[in-house]
Amino acid sequence: xxxxxxxxxxxxxxxxxxxxxxxxxxxxxxxxxxxxxxxxxxxxxxxxxxxxxxxxxxxxxxxxxxxxxxxxxxxxxxxxxxxxxxxxxxxxxxxxxxxxxxxxxxxxxxxxxxxxxxxxxxxxxxxxxxxxxxxxxxxxxxxxxxxxxxxxxxxxxxxxxxxxxxxxxxxxxxxxxxxxxxxxxxxxxxxxxxxxxxxxxxxxxxxxxxxxxxxxxxxxxxxxxxxxxxxxxxxxxxxxxxxxxxxxxxxxxxxxxxxxxxxxxxxxxxxxxxxxxxxxxxxxxxxxxxxxxxxxxxxxxxxxxxxxxxxxxxxxxxxxxxxxxxxxxxxxxxxxxxxxxxxxxxxxxxxxxxxxxxxxxxxxxxxxxxxxxxxxxxxxxxxxxxxxxxxxxxxxxxxxxxxxxxxxxxxxxxxxxxxxxxxxxxxxxxxxxxxxxxxxxxxxxxxxxxxxxxxxxxxxxxxxxxxxxxxxxxxxxxxxxxxxxxxxxxxxxxxxxxxxxxxxxx
Amino acid sequence: xxxxxxxxxxxxxxxxxxxxxxxxxxxxxxxxxxxxxxxxxxxxxxxxxxxxxxxxxxxxxxxxxxxxxxxxxxxxxxxxxxxxxxxxxxxxxxxxxxxxxxxxxxxxxxxxxxxxxxxxxxxxxxxxxxxxxxxxxxxxxxxxxxxxxxxxxxxxxxxxxxxxxxxxxxxxxxxxxx
Numbered sequence: 198x199x200x201x202x203x204x205x206x207x208x209x210x211x212x213x214x215x216x217x218x219x220x221x222x223x224x225x226x227x228x229x230x231x232x233x234x235x236x237x238x239x240x241x242x243x244x245x246x247x248x249x250x251x252x253x254x255x256x257x258x259x260x261x262x263x264x265x266x267x268x269x270x271x272x273x274x275x276x277x278x279x280x281x282x283x284x285x286x287x288x289x290x291x292x293x294x295x296x297x298x299x300x301x302x303x304x305x306x307x308x309x310x311x312x313x314x315x316x317x318x319x320x321x322x323x324x325x326x327x328x329x330x331x332x333x334x335x336x337x338x339x340x341x342x343x344x345x346x347x348x349x350x351x352x353x354x355x356x357x358x359x360x361x362x363x364x365x366x367x368x369x370x371x372x373x374x375x376x377x378x379x380x381x382x383x384x385x386x387x388x389x390x391x392x393x394x395x396x397x398x399x400x401x402x403x404x405x406x407x408x409x410x411x412x413x414x415x416x417x418x419x420x421x422x423x424x425x426x427x428x429x430x431x432x433x434x435x436x437x438x439x440x441x442x443x444x445x446x447x448x449x450x451x452x453x454x455x456x457x458x459x460x461x462x463x464x465x466x467x468x469x470x471x472x473x474x475x476x477x478x479x480x481x482x483x484x485x486x487x488x489x490x491x492x493x494x495x496x497x498x499x500x501x502x503x504x505x506x507x508x509x510x511x512x513x514x515x516x517x518x519x520x521x522x523x524x525x526x527x528x529x530x531x532x533x534x535x536x537x538x539x540x541x542x543x544x545x546x547x548x549x550x551x552x553x554x555x556x557x558x559x560x561x562x563x564x565x566x567x568x569x570x571x572x573x574x575x576x577x578x579x580x581x582x583x584x585x586x587x588x589x590x591x592x593x594x595x596x597x598x599x600x601x602x603x604x605x606x607x608x609x610x611x612x613x614x615x616x617x618x619x620x621x622x623x624x625x626x627x628x629x630x631x632x633x634x635x636x637x638x639x640x641x642x643x644x645x646x647x648x649x650x651x652x653x654x655x656x657x658x659x660x661x662x663x664x665x666x667x668x669x670x671x672x673x674x675x676x677x678x679x680x681x682x683x684x685x686x687x688x689x690x691x692x693x694x695x696x697x698x699x700x701x702x703x
Numbered sequence: 704x705x706x707x708x709x710x711x712x713x714x715x716x717x718x719x720x721x722x723x724x725x726x727x728x729x730x731x732x733x734x735x736x737x738x739x740x741x742x743x744x745x746x747x748x749x750x751x752x753x754x755x756x757x758x759x760x761x762x763x764x765x766x767x768x769x770x771x772x773x774x775x776x777x778x779x780x781x782x783x784x785x786x787x788x789x790x791x792x793x794x795x796x797x798x799x800x801x802x803x804x805x806x807x808x809x810x811x812x813x814x815x816x817x818x819x820x821x822x823x824x825x826x827x828x829x830x831x832x833x834x835x836x837x838x839x840x841x842x843x844x845x846x847x848x849x850x851x852x853x854x855x856x857x858x859x860x861x862x863x864x865x866x867x868x869x870x871x872x873x874x875x876x877x878x879x880x881x
Contacts, residue, residue, distance in 0.1 A: 269791030351793065355819035355874070356835075362876030369878050370754035378753045379873040380796075383789035485780045485797040487813050487821035490834040504818060505836040509850045513877075570837045570849075574823055604828040609837075619837045647839050647847035652829045 230413055231444035232451045235420035239313070240451070241458035242306035246334075247405060248459045249299035252466070253337070254398060256292040264344070266390040268383035268482075271346035275478045289475035295466055296341055300496055302462075303334050311530075312551060314539030315418040318429045321531035323411035326404050328527050333401045335496070340393035342494050346386060348480035352491035354381050354389075363513045381484070416440060417451075421539035429536060490574065498565030499558045505570040506561075569618035572608040576616045583613045590667060597664025600657050604649065612668065620646055625670025635662040761785060761872035765810075768867040771802035776824055776842060778813075784872045798858055798869065799824055799831070801842060808867060811844050812856040812875040819876070822855065831855060852877065 215221045263282055265274040278285040307327070310316055316324035343350045354376070361375050362368045377384030416436060445451060480489060493501050507515055541548050573580070587598050601607060609619035616622075630638065639658050640650035653661065761784040771777075779800050786794040799811040811831070813821045820835035830847060831840040838849035845854040856875035861868050 267789040267791070268793045269789045272792075352820055355814060358874060359814075359817070359819035359876055362878050364878075368876070370751075372874075372876060372878075373754035373756075374751050376753065376874070380783050380786075380793075381874060382783070382793055383787050383791065384753070385793075481792060483792045483795060484813070484821075485778075485795050487778065487797060487823055489821055491820055501835075505850065507850075509852055512850070512852075571834055572832050572837055572839075574832065574834050577825075577827075605825050605830065605832070608832065642848065645837075645848045647830055647841065649828070651841060 228448040229446045231440050232417045232447050233419040234443050234445050236417050239309050241455050242302050244455040245459050245462050246302040246306055249295050252295045268386045272478055286475050290470035293476035294470045300338055312541050313421045316531040317427045318535045319415050324531050326408040329404045333397055337397050340389050343389040345478045346482050347478035348489040349491050351482035360516055423540040423543050426538055427536045499561035502561040502565035572619050573617040576607040577602050577605045580615050593660050594664045594667055597660035600661040623668055627666045627669045635665050762868045763871050764866040764868050767865055768862045773802055773804045776801040808860050810858040810860045810869050814875055816853045817851040
């Protein structure tokens with residue numbers, strides 16, 4: 198207990214501060230404002246997003262004390278932070294993983310707000326500021342990836358530049374403004390540094406202020422209940438009456454859950470950062486190392502996948518029109534659907550849209566990890582071939598096996614489950630294609646395969662077809678009449694195929 | 704300040720005072736606008752200048768033209784012209800030079816025409832392959848398969864004083880073209 202004299206001094210000090218700043222009024226309307234009693238664990242994600250943003254700001258400021266935002270030195274300075282700066286590796290790990298955590302918390306927050314119909318009357322502006330924050334957060338994540346200034350950052354910029362360049366009329370100018378010139382260079386890194394540490398965080402702080410002000414002004418929504426519809430004519434009056442009657446002060450009642458969740462999330466962040474370490478930098482940002490296989494960070498993998506799967510004819514249109522339309526639809530949501538039911542059980546269309554988007558992005562991300570459309574660039578030299586595919590083969594067939602490797606067929610086609618996945622697995626191609634079909638496919642290509650008629654001689658083509666016609670899957674009867682002499686031969690692995698097989702098949 | 708000390712309301716002010724206030728407001732607005740434009744012009748100008756500057760003539764040499772062997776394609780490294788001191792390793796660049804026959808060349812950018820990833824040349828199959836989305840090109844740069852909407856971008860080339868030169872300094876792109 199404080200002595201009475203000291204108490205009086207402290208009270209006087211608080212009164213003086215309140216008189217000069219009005220701090221008590223601010224606290225009364227922010228920390229102690231009343232929130233619905235039903236606002237419980239579903240409501241912690243927004244606070245967690247803001248907490249991770251704070252971690253980003255603080256760790257980012259300290260990183261800026263060591264990071265050299267120059268194309269000539271950025272990579273080395275990151276290696277220096279990782280290896281020389283005390284706690285530097287952990288600092289980078291926290292910044293990197295907290296960035297992921299911030300994005301995923303924001304997406305959880307967005308999902309909750311969407312599913313609970315919280316964007317409806319009278320919280321349209323709260324939602325709009327939130328949409329802005331969503332775009333800014335993704336922008337911070339992308340520009341942060343550029344700060345790593347490694348091969349992925351360099352080629353990622355190339356991909357960004359290629360997309361911007363597709364804009365009609367102004368693409369060239371916009372690309373030059375984005376890159377700070379006509380090439381990816383030091384000026385590009387400087388621009389993205391300015392975006393990452395000044396423009397985007399500054400705007401984010403401003404929008405967080407507006408978002409929170411809107412939350413305070415229009416209140417936190419109640420948990421939705423089926424049958425309780427939002428009617429602009431009566432909603433505000435009813436909400437205020439209910440909050441006045443049954444609401445609790447944000448601090449400490451509701452804040453307890455935020456504190457528990459945020460505390461646990463912080464500890465989890467430190468655990469993940471310590472376990473997985475900092476993100477990169479990866480390969481050098483050297484444009485002459487063309488053996489790079491650039492990939493975006495996990496959050497953007499679904500876009501990478503979509504770019505492989507979109508029909509080429511509509512790609513430019515979807516790339517340029519898709520994002521603005523998506524953002525416009527998101528922004529227009531509270532004006533399209535300002536009233537009515539908020540409970541997910543009464544909004545099947547919204548739930549369906551949500552599930553479709555989440556499933557779509559999930560599947561695309563999974564495909565992005567596997568990247569089956571990408572050739573395995575070193576499969577022709579590095580992927581072993583099982584003895585079963587070569588033992589007992591004729592010289593012509595063995596020559597064909599060599600052609601299969603040296604013509605880089607393996608980069609796109611697997612045999613026995615190893616190799617590229619761009620084209621079909623050829624383990625049992627002889628059961629699907631006849632000799633003539635094999636030769637035609639090799640020479641003319643088609644179905645997303647180059648025509649090798651320009652590359653392989655007639656003898657090489659014959660040898661390759663001879664090898665491919667031995668690939669019957671090991672346990673399947675060949676579709677080609679005479680391709681397999683007997684079931685015994687099929688069962689015996691490796692399965693030597695008589696040279697007459699190929700001539701018969703011909 | 705007591706109520707009696709409050710100065711007279713502006714609607715009681717004489718016409719000359721009204722005019723003076725109006726003039727000051729107009730003058731203030733005009734001066735602020737002029738000052739704002741004067742300050743904003745160099746700031747915005749510097750930010751968007753890279754998109755507005757005219758193209759410079761940037762021919763660079765890749766080496767003696769007679770050194771190339773006919774019917775080969777090789778990766779050649781060069782430095783971007785007009786780079787800045789802090790470009791570091793990103794000032795380096797590369798292109799594929801295809802020597803069709805003596806004195807006849809094709810010079811390809813390493814960037815895939817789909818989205819700019821680096822394509823790799825395979826001399827055995829005489830194909831360029833892209834590791835990102837699987838774009839494939841024939842040795843003459845024409846599109847073989849995959850998502851690219853066109854063939855590989857080509858640098859303009861010439862032979863001057865026995866040197867093979869290319870017109871460089873711009874990242875290729877679909878609108879940029881070549």
